[in-house]
Amino acid sequence: MPSLLHLLVGHTYMVLFVWVLVEQGGVPVPSAPVMLAVGTMSAAHKLHVAYALPLVLFACMIADISWYYLGKRFGGRVLNLLCKFSLEAATCVEKTQGTVVRRGAITLLFSKWVPGLNTVAAPIAGQAGIPFGEFVIYDMAGTLAWASVWLFAGRFFGDVAKRSHEFFATLGHLGVLLVVLMALGVVVYRFMKRRQFVTELRGLRLEPAQLMAMIGDAEREGQEPPFIVDLRHPLDVLTEPLVLPGALRIGPDELRQRHELIPRDRDIILYCTCPSEETSAKVAMDLRRMGVRRVRPLRGGLQGWRDAGFPVDGVGVI
Template identity: 35%
Template sequence: MDLQQLSLVVRQDAITVVFFNVLLQQAGLPVPAVPTLLLAGSLAATPVQLLQLVAAAIAASVVADWAWYHAGRLFGYRVLAGLCRLSINPSSCVSQTEARFVRWGLPSLVVAKFIPGFSTVAPPIAGALRMSLPGFLSAAAAGGALWAGLALGAGWALKDAVRAVISVLDQHTGTALTVLLALAGAWLGWKLWQRYRFKAHSALPHITPGELMAAMHSEQPPLLIDLRGAGMVAETGPVPGARWAELDHLDETVGPWPRDRLIVTMCACPEDAGAVAAARRLMQAGYLSVKPLRGGYDAWVAAAAAMRQP
């Protein structure tokens, strides 16, 4: 199917195409929606048709966000951990995302659609934090309206330019496909490079849960930092002997601590990403002995349960 045929399909049933395209993208699938919105906006014949397209996009966006909200409400942080594990770059972890979400509140849902990655994890975080459903739906609808309205409105305002671009691309489909594949390859290469850098960055000595348990009963126990999100701490309870901290405010937490004391950082992130970042930051600040906990909070819970068994 060439671009002219695609334009014909969108023209014949634009509302359905927009609804399902936005629904699939907001559900987390790698399906771009903005090009479809631009095309649909350029093909709208009247302002009423444009408003119908905006309504379809808002409805699809809210349905997907509502589903993610309930997934977060039912399964809590297991959903978020799963989403982060699917990320090519695991350094963007749950606790850091949640901290920003808590700090910004409902307005974060309005701008979430414009922030890659955050638009997917914000709804389940809202559910895990038991945000009011009416407030969530209102903010999600406002965000969907702003995001889809801008794209559809741009297509409407620049309809002649959009159609000209489609005509040019249709005449040079092979070249356009080559450029698109090159851009996709460059993006994937950049993401893989970020992952490689993260792997190299995280190559520092860790401490195992067993070693931590033994050290906590020594004459000079290590100082333990819990980097989990505030919502997860409230849901699962604090870690005995640990001090809770946000990565962005780490200096305020450890300021009075002696620099020659062993410090252990713990998070609930894939590949201990948050704990590694905190350990690096503390070592750069002059603390001499900092180790991330291998396996994070889940490994600590398993080790604590094993110790309680007879």
């Protein structure tokens, strides 16, 4: 395997730029190990943090501004796309939307550090109508802090490693392998978390056709229909003011806090924005722990219901 020192001389600035751009573009390949490696090898004066830092900022600026305008233009459809490609079980946008609405652009100061929030903060900022100038200032300030910590942490490690010439030489030869192993380790960890979540979810999901049949059966027999809850954030309702027939709009936190008001003698059906029904699945699991047994998330959420060709109702948006 070629020495990391040799690789850094000719290609690493470009590798760093492309890697960060790809990660910020939504692909789950962590760039922190690469920034650590660049910072470490800057101790050998083959690379310079002063050159690497602007590249990271530029890559993030390209990706984040693109996501900002996509979120502003397309809203929930962009977030659905990000949910599909995410390996984070906690990536569903509901919590992020709530954070952006409560804290505004300040959220961007720490969004790069939070898995999931890192990916969806920019499009949600656009969806929430945060002014572009304010978005850029806070986003770049947060990116600067995030990139500086990783790069200078690597530089500190490199300065310490330099005290042992043998160790530093070994680090140079094995550096590429270490970076790859670190990145793979993060991806595998996220994949395993995602797989565990999907395993827990299996068997809970309700297909749109099953729900439609339940509604039809209740109408024919004169019984109460399923208790359907729309968990979507108001920002999503603004861009898509539609609900399932008879659905009530209740936020996840409110539903958890007032679970004693949920009818126990009816099927409870939850749906959200994410096509992988992250929020509705988690709320369903929480409610089951609280004793609400007849609760299930709707596969595909509102989009899955519409894709199946079933009817929807309009909703007034204040």
